[in-house]
Amino acid sequence: MDISVVHTVFFSPTHTSLTIANAIAEGIGASKRRMWDITYEKPVDDIVIEDGIAVFAVPVYGGRVAETAVERLLSIKGNGTPAVIAVVYGNRDYEDALIELRDLVKKQGFIPVSGGAFIGEHSYSRVDRPVAEGRPDEKDKNIAFTFGSDTSVFLRHWSGELVELNVKGNFPYKKKGVKTPQTPVTVEELCTQCGYCIEICPTQAIQLQDEIVSDPEPCIKCCACVKECPNQARVFETPFTDYLFQNFSFRRDPELFFSVEYK
Ligand SMILES: Cc1cc2nc3c(=O)[nH]c(=O)nc-3n(C[C@H](O)[C@H](O)[C@H](O)COP(=O)(O)O)c2cc1C
Ligand code: SF4
Ligand code: SF4
Incomplete structure (x- = not known):
């Protein structure tokens, strides 16, 4: 199939998901790139992506896709368009976020063909209590790049039929925590x-x-x-910073998933 255009769709307040989206897109190697940044607002009109391939990258909040990202992704529609999905989490766990993203993009008209859970510096990381500080680093970016290029190899020989992408996670998804009123x-x-x-x-x-x-x-x-x-x-x-620093300072590595049809 034609993968001359890669569309990156991302919600990324602290830019780690954006970094992963860019590395995957570079790995896919299309000659044209379009960016759909839904970090700062919900698109006024629906965006329909019908050509090339879409790369979705969003952060994990509480083991789920960040809720604001979900709300804004409802404005992005595909038409049997292949998609790479990526969630970025702060070295604790991504729980049901990747499966949730897979299900969501499917509902929006995309065909998820590959997916990955990547690590980004935790939003609550602080200089004196670092959690995944500086990630995604060069190693992460190389993994994301190779993941993109492996996906493009599959897509070049793909005829457009539905494929099955199994990823880690459960349904029903993890219950969301109660919102607390603290702010910076x-x-x-x-x-x-x-x-x-x-x-x-x-x-x-x-x-x-x-x-x-x-x-x-x-x-x-x-x-x-x-x-x-x-x-x-x-x-x-937040007390989470101490908790994360004490329990999740060991390095975790990205996990990648390809559709069962991938050879
Ligand atoms: C409200 C909130 C909840 C979070 N929940 C998780 C989580 O469940 N697991 C985890 O490992 N990281 C969690 N994180 C960390 C982010 O997933 C991580 O820092 C990510 O890289 C942020 O993405 P961004 O740079 O694209 O904004 C959370 C961050 C915030 C702000
Ligand atoms: S005020 Fe809240 S939502 Fe806005 S940038 Fe700060 S932490 Fe994020
Ligand atoms: S907190 Fe004050 S100094 Fe910092 S970005 Fe906001 S307005 Fe500027």
Whole structure:
């Protein structure tokens, strides 16, 4: 089949899913690339991807696909279009996220042909308690690249019929946890009120009132504001950081899945 175009579709507040999407797309090696960034807003109109191949990459939140990503992915439609699916998690576990993403893209009209669970620096990683710090690193990117190129070998000989992609995970999916009202807070002495965090918040949860504040309702605790504030003025202290640091500091490696028809 024709794979001259690769469409990357990603939700990626702290850019690790984006890095994996790009590495997979490079590995597929199409001459044309289109990017559909759903990190900052839900597309106003539906986007229909009918040509080439789509690469989906989203983060794992609580063992599931990040809920905001799910809401926004409902605007992306395929028409029997082959898809590579990737979830990126912070070295703890991805539980039912990959199977959930597979089922979702299928419902949206895509044919998932390969899938992977990759590791990204945990949103709650901190300099003094690192969790998967700096990942995806070069080794991860090489694995993602090879995964993309292996998928393209399969696709070149694929006639377009349905294929079966089995991935790790269970249905019914893991139950979601109860949303808590905590958000990152601002250290006034360090904040210059530059407004950058307002721009890069995926859910428009930040406002400049007398000071920079987050509304707990839309805040998804993605920690983009914490990681990207140029003055380290945003802080999110959660007991998860200690828990993750103590229990999930060992290195985990990506897991890859190909359709049963893959030879
Ligand atoms: C609310 C929330 C829940 C998370 N849940 C998990 C999880 O269940 N397992 C895990 O290993 N990492 C978890 N993470 C970490 C992210 O999956 C990880 O940092 C990922 O690389 C972020 O992707 P992004 O850089 O594309 O935003 C969670 C992060 C957040 C913000
Ligand atoms: S990015 Fe940092 S310095 Fe700029 S307004 Fe936000 S918290 Fe303040
Ligand atoms: S305010 Fe909440 S949703 Fe917005 S960037 Fe910060 S952690 Fe993410």
